[in-house]
Amino acid sequence: MSSTDKHQQLRHLPGVDHLLDKTREDERFTAVPRQVITRAARTVLDHLRRQILDGRNPDFDDIAILSDIDRQCRQILAPNLVSLINATGVVLHTNLGRALLSKQALENIQTIAGAYSNLELNISTGKRGLRYTAVESLICELTGAQAAMAVNNNAGAVLLALNTLAEGTEVVVSRGELVEIGGSFRVPDVMIKSGCRLREVGTTNRTHLKDYAGAITADTGMLLKVHASNYRIQGFTASVGLEDLVALGNTHGIPVMEDLGSGTLVDFSAYGLPVEPPVSRSVAAGVDIVTFSGDKLLGGPQAGIIAGRKPAIEKIRANPLTRALRIDKLTLAALEATLRLYRDEQGAVRDIPTLRMLTMTYEDTCRKADLLYELVKKICGPEDTVACVDMKSRPGGGSFPDLELPTRCVTLIPATISVAALERRMRLSTPAIIGRIENNRYIMDPRTILPGQETLISSTLDTILRPS
Ligand SMILES: *Cc1c(COP(=O)(O)O)cnc(C)c1O
Numbered sequence: 001m002s003s004t005d006k007h008q009q010l011r012h013l014p015g016v017d018h019l020l021d022k023t024r025e026d027e028r029f030t031a032v033p034r035q036v037i038t039r040a041a042r043t044v045l046d047h048l049r050r051q052i053l054d055g056r057n058p059d060f061d062d063i064a065i066l067s068d069i070d071r072q073c074r075q076i077l078a079p080n081l082v083s084l085i086n087a088t089g090v091v092l093h094t095n096l097g098r099a100l101l102s103k104q105a106l107e108n109i110q111t112i113a114g115a116y117s118n119l120e121l122n123i124s125t126g127k128r129g130l131r132y133t134a135v136e137s138l139i140c141e142l143t144g145a146q147a148a149m150a151v152n153n154n155a156g157a158v159l160l161a162l163n164t165l166a167e168g169t170e171v172v173v174s175r176g177e178l179v180e181i182g183g184s185f186r187v188p189d190v191m192i193k194s195g196c197r198l199r200e201v202g203t204t205n206r207t208h209l210k211d212y213a214g215a216i217t218a219d220t221g222m223l224l225k226v227h228a229s230n231y232r233i234q235g236f237t238a239s240v241g242l243e244d245l246v247a248l249g250n251t252h253g254i255p256v257m258e259d260l261g262s263g264t265l266v267d268f269s270a271y272g273l274p275v276e277p278p279v280s281r282s283v284a285a286g287v288d289i290v291t292f293s294g295d296k297l298l299g300g301p302q303a304g305i306i307a308g309r310k311p312a313i314e315k316i317r318a319n320p321l322t323r324a325l326r327i328d329k330l331t332l333a334a335l336e337a338t339l340r341l342y343r344d345e346q347g348a349v350r351d352i353p354t355l356r357m358l359t360m361t362y363e364d365t366c367r368k369a370d371l372l373y374e375l376v377k378k379i380c381g382p383e384d385t386v387a388c389v390d391m392k393s394r395p396g397g398g399s400f401p402d403l404e405l406p407t408r409c410v411t412l413i414p415a416t417i418s419v420a421a422l423e424r425r426m427r428l429s430t431p432a433i434i435g436r437i438e439n440n441r442y443i444m445d446p447r448t449i450l451p452g453q454e455t456l457i458s459s460t461l462d463t464i465l466r467p468s
Contacts, residue, residue: 009052014062016041019069022062027071031075040072084432085453089407091357092262092296092397096434099295100353104341105334109458113386119329125336134332135305138339143279143290144266145307149317150294150335155185156325157291157304158259160373161192162222164319165255165289165312169221170199172206173198174240176233177226181261183400187226196221206238209248216252223249225287227277229261229296231400242285253314255288261291262399263305266349276404279307288312292302294331297399299354300338301331309430356445358395364404368446368454369408375458376410380465391438393447414465425464433457 019041023029029037044065051058086096101109122129130136132149139148151157162171171191180186180199191198199220201211212223223245242258249256263279276297282290289312294303304325306316316322327335341348349355366388373388380386389411392404414422422442426433433456436443444457 006052006055009057010049010320013045013048013052013060014065016045019045019062019065022066023069026066028066029073031163032073036073036076037069040069040076043072043229044068054243064305083430084434085450085457086448087433087435087444087457089391089393089405089409089436089447090396091354091393091448092395092399093448094397095156098302098397101291101301102299102332102338102341102351102353104351105272105300105337108333108337109330113330117329119332130317131329131332132329134336135339138336139305139307142339142342143307144283145279145290145309147165147310147313148305148307149313149322150327150332151304151306151322151325152327152331153297153302154259154261154291154293154304155190155237159194160192160226160304160316160319160321160325161257161289161291161306162191162196163321164316165257166221167195169196170215170217170219171196171222171224172199172201172212172215172220173224174211175200175204176202176237176239177224177228179226179228179230179261181230187259202363204235207237207240208238209240209244212248213239216248216254220252220254223254223256225256225258227258227262228401230401241280242287246286247317249288250286253270256286257289257291257308258282258287259291260290262296262397263290264297265357268297268358268400271349272361273358274400276400283307289316293398294335294338296397297354297358298338299352301334303327303331303335305335353450358405360405362408362446365446366408369410372410372444372446372449372454374455375454376412378463379458379462380412381421383413384465385411385413385415387411391443391445393445405447407445407447409446410444412444412461413441416465426460429460429464431456 016038020037023037040253048058048060092098118129120129120131133449135150136148139145178187184215188198194460198227199215201207201215225242225245246256260279260282262276264276265279267278269275279290279292287308289306289308291304291306294300294305306313338352341351369388373386377386389408389409391409393407395403413419419437419440419442424434426435
């Protein structure tokens with residue numbers, strides 16, 4: 001196409017004002033805000049202009065343009081943050097929002113966020129109160145700590161504790177514990193940002209008490225232990241127990257802190273899972289501070305919980321950084337309700353989705369897989385390959401790094417489209433369904449599929465595999 005033809009076409013494109021006038025008489029647009037229609041019209045016209053300049057000779061009349069604008073408007077108006085179905089079997093999936101809240105936590109958010117509250121009011125004195133009061137006594141009761149507080153997340157808790165207790169000093173850490181977790185949280189980097197100097201001791205696989213002892217100087221401000229929450233060092237290994245580290249710290253008058261990452265309040269070994277050190281163990285060992293996440297094994301909202309000795313907690317509260325990392329009232333409401341459930345461990349395992357999914361037995365997953373299998377089988381054709389297969393699910397989210405939970409999954413190899421295309425179509429449907437691909441099979445793991453979602457999965461598969 002010659003450039004004069006292109007200019008001819010460009011000149012024939014309708015103007016935004018003309019299109020806006022057209023939408024006024026069109027009931028598809030009556031509920032759409034003007035600014036959204038304008039933005040959509042501009043996007044559609046830009047797109048047409050580019051097509052013309054590329055010589056692609058697009059077809060455009062008002063009817064076609066208006067339906068493009070309508071489509072564009074609906075895209076703009078659709079919510080960005082949406083709920084979806086996690087069929088990956090990864091219980092604590094950071095990309096999918098980590099822990100699901102219990103019904104009790106959700107209800108408490110509703111109660112507290114929709115009304116005024118005593119967030120920072122002491123009702124009995126009428127004076128200003130502390131927002132930590134809502135959770136402090138619960139955390140102390142459940143962990144044995146003298147004092148406690150909560151901030152935005154565990155990364156913030158670690159930063160805050162290091163900055164308060166060890167700014168300008170050396171912090172001694174084992175080389176085997178210089179953790180990196182997803183989202184660019186690295187212990188050495190957090191150390192720098194908190195104003196401390198990292199003093200690495202030992203080797204990657206072995207660190208002894210004498211390594212810590214030998215590193216202590218007049219500049220040492222803290223002994224730090226970091227729980228290997230997302231990796232394991234195996235084989236010829238040695239690390240120093242918390243009790244020994246606390247004794248060493250006491251001898252030298254140096255505070256000892258532990259970053260537990262995925263701290264737990266229940267003993268998972270009672271449910272056939274590996275031992276994950278409970279927070280109470282760290283407290284009993286005598287640490288000054290222990291920090292852990294609210295939305296990992298605790299199964300609550302995103303938060304960083306700081307528990308330990310009263311003097312250390314009081315110092316942290318007085319740090320101006322605390323204000324910058326403060327926990328908000330929605331989180332606090334969810335955290336309090338979650339913690340309350342732990343007073344009855346069986347109730348907690350029943351009501352907190354993270355605990356329920358992690359402790360789900362193989363037999364439970366078989367029952368759920370059978371249900372899904374029957375529904376999927378019904379909508380599949382004879383050429384599609386559907387099966388129930390024994391597989392492993394991973395807990396995820398910086399917990400139980402080497403654990404694989406035995407799980408029965410439903411696998412599907414569609415006859416009409418590729419497995420990759422199926423994964424993509426499932427992900428792009430509403431609600432999005434996130435499965436995984438293994439050995440060129442599409443896999444749905446019932447561990448993270450909530451009751452009732454099975455029918456949504458099968459009806460989505462129906463539209464994908466049997467387009468009308
Ligand atoms: C997950 C984790 C963190 C960060 O916790 P967030 O709540 O995600 O900020 C810090 N340290 C360790 C050891 C962790 O596992």
